[in-house]
Amino acid sequence: MVGLEYLAKYPFTREASGYVAQLNINPVDLITERAYLNTRERGKARVFESLEFGLIQNKSSEHLTELLSYPFARIIVSLVNDRYLIRRYALAEAKRAYGFLINEDTNRLLEIAQRTFGLNVRLVEENLTLPFIFKMYFTDYLNLTENLRAIEWKLINRLLVKGHVLLRKREFARLISENLKRKTERELPLKLDRKLEAHYENIVQEVHRVLIERKPSMEVFLPKKAEIQSSPPCMKSLLGAVQAGENVPHQGRFAITAFLLNIGMKIDEIIQLYSAFPDFDEKKTRYQLEHICGLHGSHIKYAPPSCSTLKTFNLCLDPDELCQRIKHPLTYYKLKLSGTNG
Amino acid sequence: MDEITQKFIAKKFSEYYKTVELWTPPEFEKREFGFIPFGGGMMIRHRAFQSKIELQNYLQRTAPAHAYHSSAYYQNPSASTMNEKRWQGADLIFDLDVDHIDTPCKQVHDSWSCRCGYVGKGIKPEKCPKCGGTKFSELNWLCDECLTAIKKEALKLIYEFLLNDFGFKENDLSVNFSGARGYHIHVRSKSVRELSQVGRREIVDYIRAEGLFPEFHGLRKDKGRIVGPKLTDPGWRGKLAKVALEFLAQATIEDLKQLPEIGEKSAAKIIENKARIIKALKEGYWDALPVRSSSHFWLNLLKIGAVKLGGEIDQPVTADVKRLIRLPTTIHGKTSFRATQISINKLEGFDPLSEAVVFGKKEISVQINEAPKFRLGEEIFGPFKNEKVVLPEAAAMFLICRGVAKLNGKTNI
Numbered sequence: 001m002v003g004l005e006y007l008a009k010y011p012f013t014r015e016a017s018g019y020v021a022q023l024n025i026n027p028v029d030l031i032t033e034r035a036y037l038n039t040r041e042r043g044k045a046r047v048f049e050s051l052e053f054g055l056i057q058n059k060s061s062e063h064l065t066e067l068l069s070y071p072f073a074r075i076i077v078s079l080v081n082d083r084y085l086i087r088r089y090a091l092a093e094a095k096r097a098y099g100f101l102i103n104e105d106t107n108r109l110l111e112i113a114q115r116t117f118g119l120n121v122r123l124v125e126e127n128l129t130l131p132f133i134f135k136m137y138f139t140d141y142l143n144l145t146e147n148l149r150a151i152e153w154k155l156i157n158r159l160l161v162k163g164h165v166l167l168r169k170r171e172f173a174r175l176i177s178e179n180l181k182r183k184t185e186r187e188l189p190l191k192l193d194r195k196l197e198a199h200y201e202n203i204v205q206e207v208h209r210v211l212i213e214r215k216p217s218m219e220v221f222l223p224k225k226a227e228i229q230s231s232p233p234c235m236k237s238l239l240g241a242v243q244a245g246e247n248v249p250h251q252g253r254f255a256i257t258a259f260l261l262n263i264g265m266k267i268d269e270i271i272q273l274y275s276a277f278p279d280f281d282e283k284k285t286r287y288q289l290e291h292i293c294g295l296h297g298s299h300i301k302y303a304p305p306s307c308s309t310l311k312t313f314n315l316c317l318d319p320d321e322l323c324q325r326i327k328h329p330l331t332y333y334k335l336k337l338s339g340t341n342g
Numbered sequence: 343m344d345e346i347t348q349k350f351i352a353k354k355f356s357e358y359y360k361t362v363e364l365w366t367p368p369e370f371e372k373r374e375f376g377f378i379p380f381g382g383g384m385m386i387r388h389r390a391f392q393s394k395i396e397l398q399n400y401l402q403r404t405a406p407a408h409a410y411h412s413s414a415y416y417q418n419p420s421a422s423t424m425n426e427k428r429w430q431g432a433d434l435i436f437d438l439d440v441d442h443i444d445t446p447c448k449q450v451h452d453s454w455s456c457r458c459g460y461v462g463k464g465i466k467p468e469k470c471p472k473c474g475g476t477k478f479s480e481l482n483w484l485c486d487e488c489l490t491a492i493k494k495e496a497l498k499l500i501y502e503f504l505l506n507d508f509g510f511k512e513n514d515l516s517v518n519f520s521g522a523r524g525y526h527i528h529v530r531s532k533s534v535r536e537l538s539q540v541g542r543r544e545i546v547d548y549i550r551a552e553g554l555f556p557e558f559h560g561l562r563k564d565k566g567r568i569v570g571p572k573l574t575d576p577g578w579r580g581k582l583a584k585v586a587l588e589f590l591a592q593a594t595i596e597d598l599k600q601l602p603e604i605g606e607k608s609a610a611k612i613i614e615n616k617a618r619i620i621k622a623l624k625e626g627y628w629d630a631l632p633v634r635s636s637s638h639f640w641l642n643l644l645k646i647g648a649v650k651l652g653g654e655i656d657q658p659v660t661a662d663v664k665r666l667i668r669l670p671t672t673i674h675g676k677t678s679f680r681a682t683q684i685s686i687n688k689l690e691g692f693d694p695l696s697e698a699v700v701f702g703k704k705e706i707s708v709q710i711n712e713a714p715k716f717r718l719g720e721e722i723f724g725p726f727k728n729e730k731v732v733l734p735e736a737a738a739m740f741l742i743c744r745g746v747a748k749l750n751g752k753t754n755i
Contacts, residue, residue, distance in 0.1 A: 130560075137533070138508065139533050139534060139536075139537060139541070142537060142538075142540075142541035142544050142545075143537075143538070143541060145544075146538065146540050146541065151553065151555060151558075152555075152558055154544065154547065154553050155544040155545065155547065155548045156544075156547050156548045156551060156552060156553050156554045156578065157553070157554065157555055157558035157559070158558070158577075159559070159576065159577045159578070159579060160507045160508070160548070160576075160577045160578075161507070161509075161576040161577055162506070162507075162508075162509035162576075163507075163508050163509025163510070164509070311543075311657075312547060312552055312553045313553075314539075314540045314543050314544070325476070
């Protein structure tokens, strides 16, 4: 049996949701009853901190309050029902969980991965003099790392033994938190009783107000000079993901950024475009853009990666006929452009 | 192909389909089928069948040059758009083809020609050396040497990668001779069915050693020494140790000088100290090299060596989740050979040029344009050039399907 402290730390686990379910609390009471004042405060903090900072601070609230603030926050996010908010919130809950998970006991980690997320994982029993503690069946691994495209997550750079990918504790915790993020994105909005809306109206309005301020403009952005329509399918799809505020992995951001800069888009225009990212940070983004332009450090102006590199990073999407004839996305652009002009 | 020859082939194929014990993929009713008719028509796609007999009747009636089934499972396999088909997963497929391997015999039996008229031998180049064009027409042939080379690749893929690293069981794998120049391996375990295109790409990269960084495989500085993977390590660690050891064991001064930053002097020193370097490597120490930057040396060597050790698989086939793949037990229209299933323990001794041959010994007269020497079963034929020859049916069918022979007008069909 696990204690309340554990459930408060990991409110997303099967055990926690089971515990909350048997308390049989009416969601209307959560928002109206005086007894839940602290729960409401903590739940609101979960939502607002996610929205504003992309993370949730640890607060030493009482365990039951901490635990109940989780379903409360999820109700709010569901009622607001906005994809941007859901992604921001999912990311922040995942980051919060990661902070606890990296310090967690090995068997606990394993239990969470198995019981809550149904992952095919085990402890490494082979007597390897290597730093690996966990192993995960490769299909689960591939599924979870699909959006983590840093080079060390590539399967070729992992130790694969009889179908299992070997993992360090830190990596394992990272994958659990990635799983939580995806699960949250998938589950929200929750299907809720319509009657709840009236009770939660004030808080939902409040979130909406902040959301409107924070949320980047989602207008489809078509710069005049750079002819986006002539971009290859890979760049169009990356751009689409950027505009939808999806969390595009590092390699993808680099590729689309270098591409846009090379076809003549201005830094400010690109920054406006990227403000849709769930983890947008203007200062950082500007610095990175200037770096790619060659304004810092090595003064090298970067070109977007070639088709074969894009393929390696799984960024070559929906290639069309013209793609068969070219080896670089900029060649595609130039050919297409000359084709439309002539 | 002239009309009489085409009719003859169709009749022969049809006879085969009348009596053959046709193999069909599991969950048959969820598969899409596709066919290419003789005479180069469009592919007929989006076909589904309710029973094996229905499919067999279809094959007998239409005698197609090529028959395929989808690696994917669909709710509505006969729908014409992906959306309506409703994808429910797909087998994991590996395609190994001689086309991707540069065997020396290709210089003898394969040729290509560019639109500009330039002609060359062997594998086609990326660009025509004369005009820079990238479209070529190719003439290629099947020979023992090529077929043995690709079989070795198949064995490596199965044992090194699929059974060992990926931990599949022998009965998860179905191994097939493609009927022409390669092998297809189907993995039908439930665990792989829902892998996305992205996930399948990762498997391709793993096998081809694409994007490999030795730093992630244990090559590192530790307390002033360079330590690295050992031969006994699993996965790519062991393979990298093998790459290094095998390279060193065979390396000449010339080989070493091919590596960046290695000159005549360093190369000679390495050769002199070979035994000592190899001994240290076997213990996991990678710093017994008498050169200034050992880690650079290894990184360069491993990146080149790993790609060679990797498997030569056709990338898009494995990455695709809606591929059509040749239906085992049907005839390949460019060879007249059967796409043949082989149990893994028989693969090493498998001889496609006898075991996949469908047609028999009855004699047929054909007019041959040009064909190099070839073997079928225990018999050797050719070479032929502009001649009329009487051949056993198997050899005649093979040449006709290769597109280098036609029925001699007088043959009675």
